[in-house]
Amino acid sequence: MTYKKNIAIFASGNGSNAQAIIDACKQGIINATVAVVITDNANAFVIKRAEKENIYFQIFKPKTFVDKVAFEAEILKTLTKHNIEFIALAGYMRLVGTVLLQAFPKKMVNIHPSLLPKYKGLNAVQQALDNKDNELGVTIHYVDEGMDTGEIISQEKITIENIDEPLESIMAKVHNIEHELYVETLAKLFNN
Ligand code: GRF
Secondary structure (H helix, E strand, O other): OOOOEEEEEEOOOOOHHHHHHHHHHHOOOOOEEEEEEEEOOOOOHHHHHHHHOOOEEEEOOHHHOOOHHHHHHHHHHHHHHOOEEEEEEOOOOOOOOHHHHHHOOOOEEEEEOOOOOOOOOOOHHHHHHHOOOOEEEEEEEEOOOOOOOOOEEEEEEEEOOOOOOOHHHHHHHHHHHHHHHHHHHHHHHHOO
């Protein structure tokens, strides 16, 4: 339990899951250190979080690279420089390509707000509600070349009792479960 791996978090937006992971690492709940935050969005709130936590962050703008290979090769340089051994995607709104997948085989996980394989892609909660599902959920899975398709590691169901519950309140429940499940899952992956 003494050796702590350096992990990188990739996020494109708010970063509430990133924050949950950072907090759990600081508290020793996850035996790892969040050493780097990577974002593809210069306006992402996750940048403010990284600044506040004194965590190294870097913004990579995809449009400034000729292609995904060049984009990811540059990210990989940063990850290598900081001895990153594992990547947690947390609201990273982009498919991961071959450069990073090959560098981190089974060392990259993602969180998705549905009971995969149901409702992959964007607006997964809304997709489930549109389909009149009252059983929502959250999944943590390994990342492969597909969108939300990799091997499932853990899942948690959220049952909505009242179909008229406002979306905001449903989303708040989903986010709470996300934070708990992500921390719990990473703790299991790192603490043995
Ligand atoms: C989460 O709902 C996550 O499941 C999805 O993107 C959202 C990111 O939220 N992949 P946040 O930026 O962590 O608050």
